[in-house]
Amino acid sequence: MAERVVVTAVGIISALGMGKDAHVAAIRNRQSGVKAVMHLKSLHSAEFVLGEIDKSNDDLASLMGLPTGDNGYTRTTLLSLAAMKDLLEHVDISVLHNEPFAFINANTVGGMSKMEDIYMDVISPDNDEQNNKYINTLDCAESTENVAAHYGLKPLMATISTACSSSSNSLLLGARMIKQGVVKRAVCGGGDALSRFTLNGFNSLKNVDKQLCQPFDQNRGGLNLGEAAGFCLLESESAAKARGANIIAVLSGYANTNDAYHPTAPSPTGEGACRTMQQALDMAKLAPGDIGYINAHGTATQNNDLAEGLAIQKLFGPNPPAFSSTKPYTGHTLAAAGVIEAIFSMWAMEEQMIIPNLNFETPMEELTIKPATALKENEPVNHVLSNSFGFGGSNVSLVFSKA
Amino acid sequence: MTQPLYILSACAISAQHTYDATRFLDPVLSVNDGKLFMIDADYARYISPVAIRRMSRMLKAGITAGMKCLEDAGVKTPDGIIIGSARGSVTDMQNFLKDMINMKEEALTPTAFIQSTYNSVNGWLAMMTKCTSYNQTYVHRGFSLELCLLDAQLMLAETTEKKYLLAGGFDELTDEYYIIRDKIGYYKKQMPESQALLNHYDTPGSIGGEGASFFTVTNDADKASCAIHGLQMLLQPTSEALQAAMADMLSQNGLKNEDIDVLVCGMNGDSRNHFLVDPLIATCADKTTIATFKQFSGEYDTASGFGLWLVNYLFVHSCIPTETVYKQGTSDEINNVLLCNITISGDATLVLVKRNSLAG
């Protein structure tokens, strides 16, 4: 019997701010971080609203004690560093120096947020000293290696990229490594900075809403993009107890499946999403009725919300547990979405609250269920489910339980 | 490793004749501009005309190598698909990026964006094999393929049922990507004839390459010719750390240095890696034959996939192609093979592969 895997610390930065207090306060105030663009230099900046983090790259560099200006750190790395800094407020770094330890990161476009501005110079044979500081940031592992190096860590490292389910997969791999005894501890998560590349990419798929996104609404018009980074410290229960750590939650179940249906769209019946949630519940040895809150993927695109809504309805019946999408607060933060929404789910359990789904007006014709729209406190939430579904048919569901 | 990871089949699309393994190194294909591009395979054999028309080169190669690998193993629907790629489809990334820049963010088509997603080959292979189970993509530079093998091993350790997983790696070279990597210091300034790469060990850098290598891996010992018994990823190790990791891996498997019949060495001709490679070669026993492959594959982040394909080839064919022999050893058997890959950034990976004595 493999040991239980527990979460003992988290770190987060998103459009709602940095750390737990800022996030929980924003949720309680129904305050969205999605707003007019401040930093992203897209020709479409004036048209869109984004879940952009207020801090500029220089602000983030100062926060980390790094030189400002062209310092060689991409925004993806800076956000990941900030999330790690937040995590390390809650756990002494010496815990991570004790071998064996894994650092499992995720992102979708690496340092594209910088590379897209200098690409034409980068591919010219002329060498430019300023640009060369960023020359090795075109891949996803750049932020992983930079974060590890910044904190002097030499862990077993991995970087995952499965589109919008990426950082959920980080947690899944970390749990698997701990259960198999490969490592005792793993910092798992991911981050993505906004880039013109992804904004234009999603816009070319015609699924970006220029207004505030409306998950699970009949009149939803697509997603709002956002940026974020988040990490969770996973440990074997015995390792956590041995050091007297505070246990936030048990990662009691997880599943990774594939739709095998279409390069970008989910299977319209929600079959894949349903199977994923079911498998995660099975691993946690829970019945659907045990779940107190579902943090849905809920991107507010036509396809996702229909498939996911049908899947929730099928698995949980006509009276499902309270469910909501937190993307109206943060925007869709792509590779970071999985981990930050897992963190929101754990906080819902810690605070015994139901997080309301913002911007919801009209129930979907195809569904009999609708998301939670009111903040509820003192709710008995003992088990939570967090969904992440991505391009390439990649589905992950995570189940967390009270310790 | 707690239990062996059996290799049931292997398929590689590379700069050499590997897709048709009967023609391996016959002849050796060599270039003098430092760019070993892969040889196109018969992509239309596995990919429908409707699907293939939008696909970029790397997608076609990745999907085809994966499908042929499963076909060779007699597996229609694997129990999971785990793929590593440090940079995904470079062509799609650069096409969408340049289109965005040139069109000033207007009227962009989505195809290149979709295909630039690192897990697009994963998605296609899932669709084509109707594999609705586990699907994962590792994108960690020189460890991308090894992380797939580790994940596969962990996954199989969780079950007592016989499971078949498709694991593989791919990376693409383009002229633009060559310029970028050249600025990072990947390539030699004076390009030798590629097949003579290892005679130019006195200058920094290597030669460019690309390819897709896939393996059907399983906990089913029945038909596999070999199995992975040890796996290590070392981030910029010292020479001592590499030696220690190797000794540790051997002793865990009850082996000594002289039990290694073949060392398949991923040396890449970069003078900056002398300090790792030289002691490794010096500690090889007289029995051990050293075989090399980067003069044929070129250097890329998942080039160890070509190396593992070669390891599997040695077991299947029970012979070592003379073109690969760097140092001839005295052993006339192939029972234990150690694959040691070394990357430009000085990372190293070790994979211990043993002949499968349980094959039915």
Add this chain to the structure above:
Amino acid sequence: MEDLKRTLKQLIIESLNLQGMKPEDIDDNASLFGDGLGLDSIDSLELMVLLERNYGIKIEDAREGRKILTSVQTMAEYIQQNTKAIS
């Protein structure tokens, strides 16, 4: 109109990379999606870009797009109606 349709077919073949097809292989009224030419949702996005890049026609509403992209005939009619001012 006939010239327009012929040009349009050529553009469709090129932009969707319909290998081995010639303009005369595409019937004016054949359905582009589903049973006809067998195109999919990503192709429809590609065709909308084709209209934007070649004829300056921007389709914002996906449902309207579906109607316009029914066949070569409907596409050509829409182009003619919406580019008269220019031509």
